[in-house]
Amino acid sequence: MIYTLVAAVVAFLLVLSGVLRVVMGFVVDAQFGQNPKSIARSLGNYKNTGEVIDRGLTQFALGVTLGGLTNMSKSLALITQASTDTFEEGY
Numbered sequence: 001m002i003y004t005l006v007a008a009v010v011a012f013l014l015v016l017s018g019v020l021r022v023v024m025g026f027v028v029d030a031q032f033g034q035n036p037k038s039i040a041r042s043l044g045n046y047k048n049t050g051e052v053i054d055r056g057l058t059q060f061a062l063g064v065t066l067g068g069l070t071n072m073s074k075s076l077a078l079i080t081q082a083s084t085d086t087f088e089e090g091y
Contacts, residue, residue, distance in 0.1 A: 004074055004077065008067065011064075015060055018056045018059030018060030018062075020056070021056030024056075034048070
């Protein structure tokens with residue numbers, strides 16, 4: 001279960017960082033437009049705001065996918081535990 005908990009935390013952080021990155025891309029685009037020097041100063045290694053937004057959406061999608069897999073893992077653990085308890089009781 002520890003791996004499921006770690007995966008849930010990682011999924012939450014991926015979703016959060018993806019949303020923040022998308023918002024940052026839109027804010028920098030609205031603030032500076034297409035001025036390359038201002039974008040480089042604000043975003044670091046990214047060439048334009050579209051690249052930042054794409055990266056944020058990718059992180060968001062990865063976090064949602066990992067979260068779904070985490071929920072499947074929790075459900076499978078509960079089903080396995082329930083079937084083990086039933087088998088041990090003799091039903």
